[in-house]
Amino acid sequence: MACIEARGLRKAFGATVALDGIDLRVEEGRILGIVGPNGAGKTTALNAILGLTSYQGELRVLGRDPWNERDRLMCDVSFIADVAVLPRWARVSQLLDYISGVHPRFDRAKAESFLGRTSIHRASKVQELSKGMVAQLHLAIVMAIDARLLVLDEPTLGLDILFRKQFYDSLLNDYFDRSRTILVATHQVEEVEHVLTDLMFIDRGKIVFQSSMDEVESRYVEVMVRPEQIAAARALKPMYERQGIGGSVLLFDGADRKQLAAMGDVRAPSISDLFIAVIGNHAQAQGATR
């Protein structure tokens, strides 16, 4: 069964279309990264999946309708929708008590053991913790919930690099197994790059790119073209061209690697380069149709 299945998912806020008919299918056991510019509709899409916002179209998450069954869905789904949303007045011990009391799949011992690795005290109030510690606490809570789907929306925004690294490390090492699905939306693409199994770009409410990471690696190639080869390289119709420090960098979709290797240094593009290429082209195409 697909973990998430959406058909024609649409959401408009007044005249602004946040989601413009999205079709999506996420299988179990994947880690999908959702990348998009500000206001592209990432958060709206995640909110629809979590039952936080109404929508038009069809959407099933773990076989349920999130808008009408949010409370039941949350037995199997956990999420961090933003940094620092834990109630500031609460003590750490109270949060653990509360979640143990309401969540059938929360393993308190597990949460305690994650917290044991941090310097967070049970008697501290959330408002006394640093931003990084609040994120650690939230992650400890979420990782102690035996959920089938975990949704993260900018979970590390505003945290320092050390915390961000730790965050994704523990997520991969202590939480992820092949039966769980993780959805993560972030701007800090380079951090999730090596974590993902699938990648999706959203722009202006539409999915403009969708692929597995394996496919990304085999299909896309970036070449730092030597100046004398530039005309020949351009003839192979690159997706995107940018100026690097040592010359032009051309990004190709499905070109012959041997042929490209003769023109310069070949390497795998980073997600951010791919993103700029795809979104840049999408923006141009949109401009042309107007």
Add this chain to the structure above:
Amino acid sequence: MNIQLNAAPEAVESSAVAPSVSAAPLPFYWSLRRELWENRSIYLAPLAVAGVVLFGFFATLRHLPATMRAASALDPMRRHELIEQPFDMAAGLIMVTFLIVAVFYCLDALHGERRDRSILFWKSLPVSDLTVVLSKATIPFLILPLFTVAVTVVTQLIMAAFGSAVLIANGQGIATTWSELSFFRMSLLLLYHIFTVHVLLEAPMYAWMLMVSSWARRATFIWAFVPPFAICVLEKMLFNTSHFALMLLDRLTGGMEALSAPGTMPMDPTTETTVAKFLTSPSLWIGLAITAAFLFAAVRLRRYRGPI
């Protein structure tokens, strides 16, 4: 520390035997606990006022023997009033505190969690909007009134005990005091009064404020009080009548027509006719229906509402 050391192996054991299985979830109970953790004024404010009342009473204790001597010379009606007066005042002050706490609690109940964005955390747990709204409504409808009655009764007992001690130390008898003060009757009256007037009759008011707190983006206080006030003013200007204002006033002071004696609040449960009349009055049930409608709206609104 000992507790932790003892608890650790147990926890490991239980998680090894049955991973991720905890006791049956009790979302309503824990949602109530959450309200009491978050809003400590629910119990701190009545306690603080009770403390002030007791302090004031202790400060005047030295006048008590003289007052009692004067009281014995009065006719029974006046004597009863004089002896009961400090006890009624204590009950009144704690009651006013209850009303103030209830109003502020309701206006913030579904607004605070959106303001501090913690609604995103609460909504990530398997607790329905209905459970959350009902647990919040339980505070003014049950927890606060019961606690108010308990604090009042305990305060009055402390007052009576210390008063008696002072009288005995002065060589005066305490029989008059205890015969005039019927604690059981007084407490029962209080319980009856608070649940009829301040819970059942005023229920639509609390439900309205809960709904406003889940609807308004800001200034819940203004949104709660300006519309009713505006209706009163408009009615007066357009029709030169005050039906809406009178209805509100009626409800806030205890629904006169529902009671046997006009002009009295439902104070005395000892006459069965009063209770029967109160419980069968249409205005009570219309009010409760409106309460249910407001609460239902608050539940629906919470589903649509995110952080502000």
